[in-house]
Amino acid sequence: MPTPPPPSGFQPLALLGAAIFPGLGHVLGKDPKRGACVALGVLGLFFGGILIGGIDVIDSKEDRVWFYGQALVGPVAFGVDYLHQSRFKVHAPGGVVRSAYPTEGRDPTTGAPVVGGRPPNTKSIGKMNEIGTLFATIAGMMNLIAVIDAGFPVSRTRKT
16 A cells, blocks of 8 residues: 655644754654655755865854855754864854864863864864855755745645
8 A cells, every 4th residue: 555645834843853853843743754865865965065075064153154154054054163163173262163273182171272282173274164064064055955845735646
């Protein structure tokens, strides 16, 4: 027996689920295959960008405009940014959070810059950083389309 098509019209629960986690809205909207494809595509592109350019491609402090697009991935982007800001950047005097200079390390307990040592994170160079940032931002924009699709589904029929 064929499965019935997912419901049409506005689906607020699916819209909220899609905004929380990529693909969750389609799963809640009774379209789990599409949800799995959305999750795989969006998260694959997002984490692929991090793999290409390093964790520094998700940076709400230094690359705020790009982060607006990356934030559309949902809480995952905010979690990665929190990890980056709190564990990989130095907390300089005056409340300034920045990348460590090449000749300084990071105190693991306070996050303050320490003279000598190795920086906890080295920003990727040139095109690698740009490509990784672009991948992660496109993932957010793709997820925006998926959120709209989950919240306002249309009945899809297959033409043979």
